[in-house]
Amino acid sequence: MSPNQGVHPAPVQSPRARLTVRVVGIAAAVGVALTVWLGLWVTPPDQVQGNLVRLVYLHPGVAWVALYLAFGLAAVASLLYLWPRTRSLFWDRLAAAAVEVGVVFNVCTLISGSIWGKPTWGVYWAWDARLTSTAVLLVLFLGYLALRRVPAEPEVRAKRSAFVALFASVDVPIVHFSVLWWKTLHQGATVLNPDLSPTIHGSMAWTLLLSFVALSLVFVWMLLVRYRIGVLEDWLGSGELDVALRERQAEGMIDDEDEAA
């Protein structure tokens, strides 16, 4: 008998799910292309920042995805896994997928911020509250990904990963409010400020909004693909575990036969 037979049927993706992933992927690519075109060629330079304002169509978008979409989703999914009524490995896989994609966007946030910081502040990096708390967030979620690689039963891994994700997520509001709580080099929020009155207008505002939508679509596409990878890995992994267990059982039976003989 083969490892997965009768235990877990092979995870087959429905044609509708495949189509959804494809449509989201195409929409994301078109959205990013439009953002780049508007951001680099159509929108005017800023009166104060000049052409550097064009990085604003990239940096807040990737930060939005990393902090609020990815790590926010990871926190909610982890909470739903720990809640006994909603406990399911679906939430664990979703959290893992969100964190991996979020880490990539977090790296992009730090890089794009540093590139904007050099001509604006004169340095690539400053131990500013916003920058430091964002870097701490990256380290915390890298720890989460490292923890997931420690061999364990899926339920054990899911439980301890969920606790770590919730612990790490405490840093998300710290990053968000850092510009209000401490004196920082980093400017305050342009859109999500306490008054909820955006300080950007016209084609610049529309391009910024488009960048948020486009990068959110990129996140959704990556999340769907990464989730699917988790499903396939778990299925193959469970098969390998079954094979190992059967091999051990077979060895035990041979030993028993030898002793009886």
Added chain:
Amino acid sequence: MGYVVAGYSIVLSILFLYGVQLAWRRRRLTRAVERVAASEVGHDGQAGGR
């Protein structure tokens, strides 16, 4: 403008490469699952013939 071009190039390259890596991982794992599922069908056929 050099910083702007560098920022866009680096960030979009990272996202593109990660996306390609995800698609490649999914394809590789899908093929592996298909191989295992196909071998199971083979085992079933043998078991049924005995």
